[in-house]
Amino acid sequence: GQQVMQIPQYQHVQEGEDFTTYCNSSTTLSNIQWYKQRPGGHPVFLIQLVKSGEVKKQKRLTFQFGEAKKNSSLHITATQTTDVGTYFCAYTSGTYKYIFGTGTRLKVLA
């Protein structure tokens, strides 16, 4: 069935270190969306990528969509304690089907 693999499942980093999470699909995706869920909170939409090879930045966060549109990555430079949470990738199929990755839980040690 439709699924998207997300790795790693967990990541602990020292504050100031970089962090990357990867999202991989066996099929070509129409888009990739990234969400962040703080501990005890709800998923919040961060960004969407739709073009092959697209790269977008939000301050210390860099999002990339692969050339073949089968994978994506989220890279955080110099993590801060405010980056703690679970990062989900997702893609849409049609107008109301959303397929989520399993998420990467990030812990930042001060």
Place this chain on the structure above:
Amino acid sequence: DVKVTQSSRYLVKRTGEKVFLECVQDMDHENMFWYRQDPGLGLRLIYFSYDVKMKEKGDIPEGYSVSREKKERFSLILESASTNQTSMYLCASSFLRSNSPLHFGNGTRLTVT
């Protein structure tokens, strides 16, 4: 800013009770969704609706029903709550167009004893 409001943040119910979870959005979104989130299982879709009075089963609809009488409101009903329905329930909404992002409510943590 889009606001998706869930009526309760925490709920404790007894086995066999009928439970209503309410969700209201203020952005005129056509789509509304109910997910449950459990550790290690990620987000699982229970039901969704793309229009008033329209509903579609998601991946895990058993033991649940939904109601959408008004565009802004989507209710999740547990006909007879069971302990395996203890979970975090998340409502979300989006526009009915490709690539529209999901906007989630704060969630309802339901405990069934």
